[in-house]
Amino acid sequence: MFNEVRSYSKEDQLKGHKSEKRKPKVKEKRPKKKKNPQLYRGRIIPKKKDRTKITPENYNKMIEVYGAYCQECGYTPVSAHHLVFRSSMGTGGWRNLAPLCTKCHDRAHKHFEFAEYLRTKRAERFGPHFGKDKYALFKEGLIPTSTDEMYERFMKGEEEKRDNKKV
Ligand SMILES: [Zn+2]
Numbered sequence: 240m241f242n243e244v245r246s247y248s249k250e251d252q253l254k255g256h257k258s259e260k261r262k263p264k265v266k267e268k269r270p271k272k273k274k275n276p277q278l279y280r281g282r283i284i285p286k287k288k289d290r291t292k293i294t295p296e297n298y299n300k301m302i303e304v305y306g307a308y309c310q311e312c313g314y315t316p317v318s319a320h321h322l323v324f325r326s327s328m329g330t331g332g333w334r335n336l337a338p339l340c341t342k343c344h345d346r347a348h349k350h351f352e353f354a355e356y357l358r359t360k361r362a363e364r365f366g367p368h369f370g371k372d373k374y375a376l377f378k379e380g381l382i383p384t385s386t387d388e389m390y391e392r393f394m395k396g397e398e399e400k401r402d403n404k405k406v
Pocket residue numbers: 319320321344347348
């Protein structure tokens with residue numbers, strides 16, 4: 240009874256193993272990617288993927304600063320939108336993030352004017368460099384070293400400039 244149910248006899252199963260073993264093992268030689276980090280004036284500049292990704296800290300800061308509802312229409316739930324797109328090296332830092340509902344988020348990726356309008360609004364508060372990270376500012380010569388401290392000081396200065404104009 241049991242033998243009828245089995246599709247392979249023990250013998251067949253072993254045959255399979257044997258023939259596999261007979262095959263000469265050829266180790267595929269994959270050309271190893273050279274791990275030359277991108278350097279700029281002696282500093283290692285991380286990869287785009289790491290520079291644009293959103294950390295939980297930045298996501299939470301985004302919610303703290305702009306609210307847990309869509310920045311455009313007030314709906315929930317929201318997801319984080321990169322105002323300066325990832326493809327343009329937009330930072331995953333909270334200054335470049337906007338909580339948007341599904342509908343508005345979709346619109347931000349399909350309609351250039353809407354995406355641009357959102358960026359313009361953000362620039363009014365944080366200045367024209369809001370989408371950049373510390374490495375971008377450093378490469379552009381806007382800060383002397385690529386530290387978080389320098390970055391924060393610069394960005395706060397930019398924000399203060401706008402505040403003073405309003406007064
Ligand atoms: Zn988005």
